[in-house]
Structures are given as structure tokens and as C-alpha cells.
Amino acid sequence: MTIRKQRAPTLEDVAREARVSLKTASRVLNGSENVRKEKVTKVRAAMARLGYRPNELARSLMTRKSGAIGIVVANLANPFVIKVIKEVQEVARSNGYVVIITSSEGQPEVERSEIESLVRRQIDGLIIAPATTGWKHLSPILPMHIPVVTFDQLIRGSNLDSVIITNRQSAAEATQHMLDHGFRRVVAIGTRPHLYTSRERVAGYRKSMTQANLKPRECLVAHESLLTAKWLEAEVLGEHAADAIFSLNWVSTQRVLRGLRDLGIRGGQDIPLLSFDDFDLGDVLTPGLSVVQQPSDLLGRESARLLFERLKGDGVQPSRRILLPARLVIRESCGCRLIMEPNATLPSGLQRLPERGHSRRI
Amino acid sequence: MTIRKQRAPTLEDVAREARVSLKTASRVLNGSENVRKEKVTKVRAAMARLGYRPNELARSLMTRKSGAIGIVVANLANPFVIKVIKEVQEVARSNGYVVIITSSEGQPEVERSEIESLVRRQIDGLIIAPATTGWKHLSPILPMHIPVVTFDQLIRGSNLDSVIITNRQSAAEATQHMLDHGFRRVVAIGTRPHLYTSRERVAGYRKSMTQANLKPRECLVAHESLLTAKWLEAEVLGEHAADAIFSLNWVSTQRVLRGLRDLGIRGGQDIPLLSFDDFDLGDVLTPGLSVVQQPSDLLGRESARLLFERLKGDGVQPSRRILLPARLVIRESCGCRLIMEPNATLPSGLQRLPERGHSRRI
DNA sequence: CTGAAAGCGCTAACAC
DNA sequence: GTGTTAGCGCTTTCAG
Numbered sequence: 001m002t003i004r005k006q007r008a009p010t011l012e013d014v015a016r017e018a019r020v021s022l023k024t025a026s027r028v029l030n031g032s033e034n035v036r037k038e039k040v041t042k043v044r045a046a047m048a049r050l051g052y053r054p055n056e057l058a059r060s061l062m063t064r065k066s067g068a069i070g071i072v073v074a075n076l077a078n079p080f081v082i083k084v085i086k087e088v089q090e091v092a093r094s095n096g097y098v099v100i101i102t103s104s105e106g107q108p109e110v111e112r113s114e115i116e117s118l119v120r121r122q123i124d125g126l127i128i129a130p131a132t133t134g135w136k137h138l139s140p141i142l143p144m145h146i147p148v149v150t151f152d153q154l155i156r157g158s159n160l161d162s163v164i165i166t167n168r169q170s171a172a173e174a175t176q177h178m179l180d181h182g183f184r185r186v187v188a189i190g191t192r193p194h195l196y197t198s199r200e201r202v203a204g205y206r207k208s209m210t211q212a213n214l215k216p217r218e219c220l221v222a223h224e225s226l227l228t229a230k231w232l233e234a235e236v237l238g239e240h241a242a243d244a245i246f247s248l249n250w251v252s253t254q255r256v257l258r259g260l261r262d263l264g265i266r267g268g269q270d271i272p273l274l275s276f277d278d279f280d281l282g283d284v285l286t287p288g289l290s291v292v293q294q295p296s297d298l299l300g301r302e303s304a305r306l307l308f309e310r311l312k313g314d315g316v317q318p319s320r321r322i323l324l325p326a327r328l329v330i331r332e333s334c335g336c337r338l339i340m341e342p343n344a345t346l347p348s349g350l351q352r353l354p355e356r357g358h359s360r361r362i
Numbered sequence: 363m364t365i366r367k368q369r370a371p372t373l374e375d376v377a378r379e380a381r382v383s384l385k386t387a388s389r390v391l392n393g394s395e396n397v398r399k400e401k402v403t404k405v406r407a408a409m410a411r412l413g414y415r416p417n418e419l420a421r422s423l424m425t426r427k428s429g430a431i432g433i434v435v436a437n438l439a440n441p442f443v444i445k446v447i448k449e450v451q452e453v454a455r456s457n458g459y460v461v462i463i464t465s466s467e468g469q470p471e472v473e474r475s476e477i478e479s480l481v482r483r484q485i486d487g488l489i490i491a492p493a494t495t496g497w498k499h500l501s502p503i504l505p506m507h508i509p510v511v512t513f514d515q516l517i518r519g520s521n522l523d524s525v526i527i528t529n530r531q532s533a534a535e536a537t538q539h540m541l542d543h544g545f546r547r548v549v550a551i552g553t554r555p556h557l558y559t560s561r562e563r564v565a566g567y568r569k570s571m572t573q574a575n576l577k578p579r580e581c582l583v584a585h586e587s588l589l590t591a592k593w594l595e596a597e598v599l600g601e602h603a604a605d606a607i608f609s610l611n612w613v614s615t616q617r618v619l620r621g622l623r624d625l626g627i628r629g630g631q632d633i634p635l636l637s638f639d640d641f642d643l644g645d646v647l648t649p650g651l652s653v654v655q656q657p658s659d660l661l662g663r664e665s666a667r668l669l670f671e672r673l674k675g676d677g678v679q680p681s682r683r684i685l686l687p688a689r690l691v692i693r694e695s696c697g698c699r700l701i702m703e704p705n706a707t708l709p710s711g712l713q714r715l716p717e718r719g720h721s722r723r724i
Numbered sequence: 725c726t727g728a729a730a731g732c733g734c735t736a737a738c739a740c
Numbered sequence: 741g742t743g744t745t746a747g748c749g750c751t752t753t754c755a756g
Binding site: 725726727729730731732733734735737738739740 | 753
Binding site: 008051053054055056057058060061066067068076077079082083085086089093098099100101102103116117118119120121122140144254257258261266267269279280281282283284285286 | 370413415416417418419420422423428429430438439441444445447448451455460461462463464465478479480481482483484502506616619620623628629631641642643644645646647648
């Protein structure tokens with residue numbers, strides 16, 4: 001009756017409608033025990049009649065909990081990132097939280113301002129795939145008591161909770177695998193050399209190369225846009241002609257494959273190729289793409305778990321770091337052909353994955 | 363000095379620190395003209411000294427604008443969806459908005475509750491890729507004065523702003539293209555027959571088949587999980603052996619390709635294949651995947667544009683519907699081989715895209 | 725130009 | 741069990 005015109009009904013409207021006090025209505029809304037059943041029913045009815053929707057913003061202002069967490073990533077196009085987000089989202093939802101996603105485009109500047117914006121919106125927690133390895137541009141948010149979890153990249157000198165994968169070891173394994181094929185001039189191709197992941201993967205690559213008494217040769221571009229056919233021709237296929245390629249991340253693999261194609265070279269066939277990061281169609285490519293597969297789902301879940309554990313538990317737990325194993329998924333682009341006997345062992349004792357039934361042709 | 367312990371500084375703290383009134387501080391914060399320069403400086407300094415961050419929630423409560431929009435999609439794994447989100451995000455950011463992303467997993471139930479949650483958080487606008495064609499479960503949010511834009515799917519009986527693509531026409535074109543190759547038993551494979559997009563695409567397919575005096579034969583599964591190798595063998599390759607496949611969406615293409623592979627059949631090579639929706643590596647597959655490519659970037663931008671036009675403009679504009687053209691991208695999996703003369707015309711007069719330089723081998 | 729007072733929609737303390 | 745009184749941190753009247 002006495003509803004303020006043109007405005008969504010408030011709890012006060014509900015209380016009036018149900019002829020109870022504001023606080024009683026509030027108690028019903030929050031499922032408090034201390035209300036007579038009779039009144040609960042009345043309030044519920046009033047809510048339904050009015051089409052009442054609680055204003056979470058008002059509630060947040062009082063409780064100092066927004067029920068939102070933020071996630072900042074570098075590149076929304078990367079399926080790996082998406083899978084992580086998807087998992088985080090799921091965990092968040094099951095905890096009654098929403099997630100605000102922002103993208104830094106790999107630029108620290110943008111990252112900073114996005115985080116700032118999230119903090120102003122009073123997010124309760126933050127998950128970041130840092131755009132750089134630096135700590136300076138992030139420290140301004142530390143003084144606040146908001147929990148932060150980083151994944152993918154590690155931030156130097158911080159002691160934030162973090163979830164990372166076995167970059168170095170997996171890169172070493174992958175390189176070793178190609179070496180076991182007999183390739184000698186395996187070239188590592190990647191982007192953004194300053195990133196933690198790049199550095200680690202390169203280190204793993206170098207280790208395997210050096211151990212085999214081979215000269216490591218990594219070709220990293222500052223930005224993916226530089227990874228063109230022309231560049232490939234000059235840097236990778238030119239004088240020091242590579243006899244195999246180890247691509248260090250998703251975007252570089254995509255670029256390499258395109259570049260090679262433009263040169264009339266079939267990646268993985270004319271020249272062996274192993275990729276750090278898998279693709280949606282990686283298993284149906286011809287030949288199947290051999291990859292180091294990141295445990296993206298697990299990564300997302302663990303990141304979210306760390307965050308929510310801090311959000312629930314009030315104690316001052318020590319910071320935790322989780323290291324997740326990446327998995328070498330051997331298909332064919334690395335030079336493997338499925339012609340071996342059922343019990344034959346693979347180069348470095350890997351297990352064959354039964355992923356390409358038809359590949360038993362040569 | 364007199365900062366409340368352990369709490370983020372408020373505007374009141376700033377005012378006290380700067381020895382001005384709360385309102386003056388507020389004016390400075392909002393860049394109001396009517397403040398003496400001298401005071402502006404003092405307030406700014408106080409803000410910096412205190413490390414003040416405005417609380418957007420409190421502001422929102424008063425202004426009734428949360429500065430957030432929501433977006434609800436069916437499947438975060440779909441690259442098409444991701445591209446749309448990415449664009450929306452960008453537009454939102456340039457308007458000073460954040461976007462809250464939620465996923466309905468294709469279930470109307472979930473969709474409803476996610477929207478409810480967003481509305482409670484006072485989002486200013488909503489972009490939806492509806493999980494169904496129905497209107498009932500969405501109408502509860504209409505009474506509110508929050509602008510809604512739908513994309514991808516169309517909702518029957520609503521007059522919401524919407525952005526869709528030429529599903530029917532493009533499907534007809536694609537089918538016709540395969541028919542022009544001489545295939546007679548083109549089978550359409552898809553998922554979730556009740557969806558608007560599925561129905562439209564099937565309609566386009568049927569049109570081309572019927573016009574050619576051929577019997578349409580569409581095989582749709584209720585859920586993608588049913589699209590297995592076994593199912594393919596029984597339904598598509600069995601008695602009425604298909605001589606070409608038209609896959610109606612991203613997920614079905616992925617499933618079809620995997621299923622065929624498991625049967626020892628190379629999709630696009632042993633059996634021609636055309637896909638509605640492109641893939642990250644669609645152009646480097648062997649053979650290259652011929653696809654109907656959705657203008658996902660444009661779709662995202664237009665959806666966001668419609669929404670923000672409503673958010674800014676206060677007038678009661680009539681609802682708008684934008685129809686965007688999908689593009690037939692011919693590579694090779696449809697049966698095309700790049701052996702024709704430079705000036706030869708393609709089957710239905712399409713333009714060859716110069717995407718696969720090396721394919722000039724048969 | 726500036727400031728005091730009121731209040732956005734809700735919850736946290738206390739009383740009753 | 742219930743209602744009253746204060747606010748949360750900010751913006752909006754509306755006087756000066």
C-alpha cells in the first residue's frame with residue numbers, strides 16, 4: 001500500500017506490510033532462529049507479495065563483506081586461463097561469492113589500476129596471475145587486510161599464497177624427450193623473457209641441452225606480435241637451422257604454427273614441435289600435438305581453495321605455496337610415431353596416452 | 363592522527379586531516395568545481411597521506427548506481443563466448459564499469475538464480491546469452507528498471523534488445539557449398555535441438571537440402587555428452603552413410619572430430635566436414651577446417667554498446683535488434699582443395715581466403 | 725563557495 | 741523473542 005513510488009521495495013516496506021519491526025524482518029531475512037514461526041510466515045508472505053529483493057550492497061556496507069572476489073589475468077583468450085577462471089568461478093559460487101574478472105593485457109600499469117578498482121569495490125579476496133615478476137606495483141594493496149593468491153607467475157620477494165606448476169622440470173623433461181629422438185638443434189621459442197614462467201622454462205630447457213653437451217639456443221621475442229614467419233625464417237630456420245622446436249607457451253605455439261604454415265612448412269611433421277600448453281583441438285591435429293599440459297582445473301581449484309580458506313579462517317596462517325605437476329602428453333608432433341610394439345618403451349620412459357586410436361597407421 | 367585503529371581511512375578521516383568539512387572533501391573527491399584551489403590541494407594531500415581509497419559500495423548505495431554490469435553465459439569453455447566477453451569487458455572498462463561474469467551451464471534453473479544474485483548486487487545492466495528460448499524464468503527481472511541485452515539466442519515473446527547472427531542463412535550457405543561439391547548425403551550434427559540457434563541452423567540446412575531435392579537428415583543429441591564415437595557410427599555412418607558432415611556448433615564439432623578419430627576416420631579428409639564455429643587452431647589443422655565464423659568481437663561490442671546506450675540515455679527508446687552476418691570461411695575440410703587456377707571460381711562463388719600458403723600441394 | 729543535517733538499505737548492539 | 745537506537749561511508753538537500 002504505502003510503497004514508495006517507483007522504487008524497489010525495501011526491508012522497511014516488508015516490515016510495514018507484515019506489521020512487524022524492521023529488525024524482525026531482518027532476522028527472518030537472515031534466517032535467525034529467534035523469531036516466532038507465525039511472524040516468519042507473515043514476513044515471508046510480505047516479501048513474496050512485494051517481490052522483495054535484498055540489497056546486497058547495503059548489507060555489505062554494514063557487514064564489511066562484499067561477497068565478491070576479484071580475479072586479474074593477463075589474457076582472456078588463453079584457454080588455460082579460462083579453465084582456471086572457470087574453476088575459480090565454480091568454487092566461488094558454491095561459497096556464495098561472485099567473481100569480478102578483469103584483464104591486465106599483460107601490462108603492469110593496467111594491472112595496478114584494475115586491482116585498485118577492485119579494492120575500491122571492496123572485494124573480499126583477490127586472485128592474480130601477475131603480469132610481471134615485480135612486487136612494487138602491487139605492494140600498495142598489501143597494507144589492506146585482503147587475502148591475495150597468485151597463480152602461474154611467482155612474485156619475487158612477496159610471501160603471498162601462490163599456486164604454480166613445475167615449469168622448470170617439465171620443460172627439462174620435454175626437451176629431454178626431443179633429445180631422445182636424436183634431435184640436436186632443438187630451439188626454444190617463446191615470448192616475454194622477463195616473466196617468471198619464461199625464465200623457468202628456459203632454465204629447464206637449458207639444463208637438458210647442456211647435460212647433453214649441446215648448445216642451448218633460445219629465441220624469445222619481447223612481444224608475441226614479433227613472432228612472424230619472417231622472424232622464424234631468419235632466427236630459427238636460417239643459418240643455425242633448428243631440427244626441432246620447443247615452443248614455450250600457448251601464444252607462441254599458435255604463432256609458430258601459423259608462421260611455419262605461411263612458409264610452407266608443416267609444424268610437427270616437416271619439423272618436430274613440442275608445445276608448452278595444450279589446445280582445444282590439440283589431439284585431433286594431424287599430427288597430434290605433443291604438449292606439456294598444465295593442470296589448469298586443479299590450478300583453479302587450488303587457488304580458490306587457498307583464498308577461501310583465508311576468507312573463512314580468521315587465524316594468521318603462514319603463507320603457502322603449492323606446486324602442481326604439469327604433464328607431458330606425447331602425441332606425434334614431437335616426432336613420435338605410433339608404430340612401436342605394445343610393450344615398447346618410449347624415449348624417456350614415458351607412458352603412452354591412448355588418445356589417438358587411428359594413428360596406428362605408420 | 364585520530365585514525366580509527368585498524369580500519370581503512372574514510373572520507374571523514376580525510377576531512378579531519380585536511381581540516382575541512384566532510385562535504386568539501388566529498389566535493390574534491392568528485393572533482394566538483396566549487397571548491398577553492400587551496401582546499402583542493404589540502405584535501406588531496408590528506409588523501410595521499412592517509413592512503414585513502416573511496417568505498418564504492420557506500421557511494422553506490424547513495425547514487426543507486428553500482429558501476430557493475432553482469433553477464434551470464436552458458437559455457438565458459440567456448441572460445442566464441444570468451445571473445446564476446448572480452449569485448450564486453452573492454453567496453454565496460456572504458457566506461458568505468460566492472461563486469462561480473464557468471465555461467466549458467468546451460469541450465470535455466472542456474473541461469474535464473476545467477477541473475478537473481480546479480481540483481482541483488484544491484485548491477486546496472488545485464489547481458490545474457492540465454493540458456494533457453496523461454497521467457498518465463500526471466501520475466502521476474504523485467505519489472506525492474508534494469509536494461510537487459512541478449513545475444514546469441516533469441517527469447518521468444520520478449521522485446522529485449524538483442525544481437526544475433528544470420529544463423530539460418532549462413533547454415534543454408536554452408537550446406538549449399540557442400541552440395542556444390544557434389545555431396546548428396548550431407549548430415550547435420552548438433553546438440554540441444556530446442557535452442558534458437560539450433561533450430562535456425564537446422565532450418566537453413568533443411569532449406570538447402572530440400573531445394574536440391576535431397577532428403578535432409580539431421581542428427582541432434584539432447585546433450586553433447588551423447589555425441590560419442592558409438593553414436594556416430596550408428597547414426598551417421600551406419601545405414602544411411604553420410605558422405606559429408608555439417609556440424610552445427612563448436613562443441614559438436616569437437617565431439618565429432620574426436621569421435622571420428624576414435625573410429626580411425628580423419629574428419630575433413632576421409633569424410634568432408636564443415637563446422638559452424640571456428641577454433642583457435644582451425645586454420646592450421648590438416649586439412650584446414652572450413653567453418654562458419656561468427657563475428658564474435660563485433661557481437662560483444664554491439665551488445666555492450668546497446669547496453670551502455672541505455673545506461674547513459676534515460677529516454678525510453680524502443681527495443682532494438684541487431685543482426686550480424688556470419689562469414690563462411692572456406693579452408694579445406696569441406697572438400698575444397700587448392701588446386702584450381704588463380705582465377706577459378708569456387709563452388710558457390712565464394713572468395714578464397716589466402717590463409718594456407720602451403721596448401722598448394724594437391 | 726561551504727557546511728550541517730538527513731538518509732541510502734541494511735545490520736549490530738543493546739535494551740525490553 | 742522482539743523492538744529501539746545507532747551507525748556502515750558516502751552523497752544529497754538546503755541553508756548559510
